[in-house]
Amino acid sequence: MAGRARQLNLAVGAGSAAAAVVLALTLGTLGAVAWRAESAARLGPSDWAAVRFTLLQATLSALISVALAIPVARALARRRFAGRGVLITLLGAPFILPVIVAVLGLLAVFGRAGLLSQFLGRFGLPPVQIYGLHGVVLAHVFFNLPLATRLILQGWLAIPAERFRLAASLGFSERDVGRELERPMLREVLPGAFAVIFAICTTSFAVVLALGGGPRATTVELAIYQAFRFDFDLGRAAGLALVQFAIGAAAAGLALRFQVPQATGGGLDRVAGRPEADSPGRRIADTAWISLAAAFLLLPLGMIVLRGAPALFGMPPAVLAAALRSVLVALSSTVLALALALPLAFAMWHLRGRRLAGWLEALGYLPVAASPLVIGTGLFILFHPVVDPVALALPVTVVVNATMSLPFALRALVPAVARVEGRFGPLADSLGMHGQARLRHLHWPRLRRPIGFSAGLAAALSMGDLGVIALFADPEQATLPLQLYRLMAAYRMEDAAGAGLLLLVLAVALFWLFDRGGRVNADT
Amino acid sequence: MLTLEGLTVRQGGFELRADFSVRAGAMTAVIGPSGAGKSTLLSAIAGFIRPSAGRVLWQGEDLGPLLPGERPATVIFQDNNLFPHLSAFSNVALGLRPSLKLGPAEGAAVEAALARVGLAGLEGRKPAALSGGQQSRVALARVLVRARPLLLLDEPFAALGPALRAEMLDLVAELARDTQATVLMVTHDPADAEQVAEQVTFVDGGQALAPVPTGQLLAEPPEALRAYLGQRKTRP
Numbered sequence: 001m002a003g004r005a006r007q008l009n010l011a012v013g014a015g016s017a018a019a020a021v022v023l024a025l026t027l028g029t030l031g032a033v034a035w036r037a038e039s040a041a042r043l044g045p046s047d048w049a050a051v052r053f054t055l056l057q058a059t060l061s062a063l064i065s066v067a068l069a070i071p072v073a074r075a076l077a078r079r080r081f082a083g084r085g086v087l088i089t090l091l092g093a094p095f096i097l098p099v100i101v102a103v104l105g106l107l108a109v110f111g112r113a114g115l116l117s118q119f120l121g122r123f124g125l126p127p128v129q130i131y132g133l134h135g136v137v138l139a140h141v142f143f144n145l146p147l148a149t150r151l152i153l154q155g156w157l158a159i160p161a162e163r164f165r166l167a168a169s170l171g172f173s174e175r176d177v178g179r180e181l182e183r184p185m186l187r188e189v190l191p192g193a194f195a196v197i198f199a200i201c202t203t204s205f206a207v208v209l210a211l212g213g214g215p216r217a218t219t220v221e222l223a224i225y226q227a228f229r230f231d232f233d234l235g236r237a238a239g240l241a242l243v244q245f246a247i248g249a250a251a252a253g254l255a256l257r258f259q260v261p262q263a264t265g266g267g268l269d270r271v272a273g274r275p276e277a278d279s280p281g282r283r284i285a286d287t288a289w290i291s292l293a294a295a296f297l298l299l300p301l302g303m304i305v306l307r308g309a310p311a312l313f314g315m316p317p318a319v320l321a322a323a324l325r326s327v328l329v330a331l332s333s334t335v336l337a338l339a340l341a342l343p344l345a346f347a348m349w350h351l352r353g354r355r356l357a358g359w360l361e362a363l364g365y366l367p368v369a370a371s372p373l374v375i376g377t378g379l380f381i382l383f384h385p386v387v388d389p390v391a392l393a394l395p396v397t398v399v400v401n402a403t404m405s406l407p408f409a410l411r412a413l414v415p416a417v418a419r420v421e422g423r424f425g426p427l428a429d430s431l432g433m434h435g436q437a438r439l440r441h442l443h444w445p446r447l448r449r450p451i452g453f454s455a456g457l458a459a460a461l462s463m464g465d466l467g468v469i470a471l472f473a474d475p476e477q478a479t480l481p482l483q484l485y486r487l488m489a490a491y492r493m494e495d496a497a498g499a500g501l502l503l504l505v506l507a508v509a510l511f512w513l514f515d516r517g518g519r520v521n522a523d524t
Numbered sequence: 525m526l527t528l529e530g531l532t533v534r535q536g537g538f539e540l541r542a543d544f545s546v547r548a549g550a551m552t553a554v555i556g557p558s559g560a561g562k563s564t565l566l567s568a569i570a571g572f573i574r575p576s577a578g579r580v581l582w583q584g585e586d587l588g589p590l591l592p593g594e595r596p597a598t599v600i601f602q603d604n605n606l607f608p609h610l611s612a613f614s615n616v617a618l619g620l621r622p623s624l625k626l627g628p629a630e631g632a633a634v635e636a637a638l639a640r641v642g643l644a645g646l647e648g649r650k651p652a653a654l655s656g657g658q659q660s661r662v663a664l665a666r667v668l669v670r671a672r673p674l675l676l677l678d679e680p681f682a683a684l685g686p687a688l689r690a691e692m693l694d695l696v697a698e699l700a701r702d703t704q705a706t707v708l709m710v711t712h713d714p715a716d717a718e719q720v721a722e723q724v725t726f727v728d729g730g731q732a733l734a735p736v737p738t739g740q741l742l743a744e745p746p747e748a749l750r751a752y753l754g755q756r757k758t759r760p
Contacts, residue, residue: 423604424604424607426572426592426599426601426604427601427604427605427607429571429572429591429592429593430570430572430592430593430597430598430599431593431618431619431622432591432592432593432594432622433593433618433622434593434622436623437622437623437624438622440623440624441607441610441614441618441622441624442607445607445609445610446609
């Protein structure tokens, strides 16, 4: 069985190499941070305030997202209307939406000069204030209400239609259906949805950078950035990075303890007949919830397009240069993400059932708990004695972005590899298809859809990322999200609007191109 | 001659033993209750499962060191015999060249094989555009181009209706005669065995018994086989 052993060794070897890279980037950089933090001054009261604010905003964001998602998901579960499918697809869009672009859109609606303030002004009311805790929570709800809605909708649609039919035949009222069918489902789904959103919000950086700040609205992530960038207090940055990792790991651990329903979008198009909810009042309420949620999502996006379109042509050269840089960073980090994810996925398949496979899988999901700023701080500590960190700004961004998208790539690729090898592996073995032949005639044709999807996600996430780049870059090396943030900070809102639309278009286009490329002419 | 020499295969808590030979060119049915280990036996011969003891020999040569693709065998599985993203032509051609780089003579051989099983003109179709029977024929065309001396069939026609299945079995018998192949065919239906197999090996209780002529076995079934067939002591 020499050939099989060779094949196994190759897959396991490549997978182990990928695992070593991920390990070095997550736990290795953390080790560097811990080593540096040893000599650090102890954390002061402002740092503990940052910890409290991190937990407070994450709790509020998760609670409000989930609470609002319940009526929206219920309305989507029991109503059929034109555009329902499109709306549910759009609920997945915030995932690839650059955070800083969303903030720009939210400012256009909820900011001092935004639509809402203008509307209030007509009645002589003062404009609304978006900066601070409620601005941070608003932006987090904007991103996570759709996610919560998808997760909860999945739970609703997992209740067999026959149960609702049985309830109808027994003459259940809406209250009876709620007690017997819906509340038990919610009790199962809600903790998981809450935990996931809480975890996401503890590591959020760009939102807090743009809308938070000051002594009363600084998260740990933002405090790391400030200690690093403004005070150049590496010891304090390292101490904060350790705190951040502890919070991230605890939040991810919490999320893993609950069964998180998969929001893959499959089967979201079924609607069970629900006579108990057929009264005009119920219909109006559901319509209102769906319209409000849709408006909340679409208005900011619409404002980006509306305000950005006039400025799209005639953008400053610095913006165009940043855009080019960002596309190159996104493409490189996409290649790297796949170069890590594919060997890991194949190694997991070859080692299936063994303990090592479990370790590889755990390692692949480690970046969920890691924070880009912690990785960035660690890399800086490791490299600044030898190289000028500014020169490494873009390569480090490529590497960190690839690592951060690894869990999402694995989530698509690991089951796909298992499916393909499980179904067609024996046939390919019996025909002697190894190496090149297996790659070309089995793996590529059957894996190109998940590969395209993963690549699209990695590219869009990297394109829109505003994280580690903010630590390192000087003005000559800004990526488009960083450039956009600088324009916003300088109140050059017209240029910002153009840059925001450009960033949105590029992120969506990259996702679409890769995802589409995987689908075209692919036989399932 | 195919020889199973003190063969023991362990899978989970399950164990199967076999110790017998099959004459070259014979057509042998493998029957027995589901879960008895019929497919396990075939998997061991095909090289998918490594035996925990004993050897599989073909014409005196130990097949142990050979990968599934290197063994002198063609396997037809219960399902997933065709790659859905490849045409009928490519699916057959893979049996000759896993790289799909064919010379002109090989291309002609693939077309001839498809014509032989009655699929002339359908070379370009993908499996989704073929009926269940036609898909089985593509897999059988691959048997022809591979021309390996052993043919292992793991209930490949179980999803077909009775008439179509009988037709496919006849085609298998013809192809086996043409290529002088030694055939082992797993089935749960004694009628299949009666139709084409000259001998039957009965698998039950962790043991694959030495083959017995089909007519003799079905006329006087041993106790375990009678229980499996669920019929009266003697056949009418």
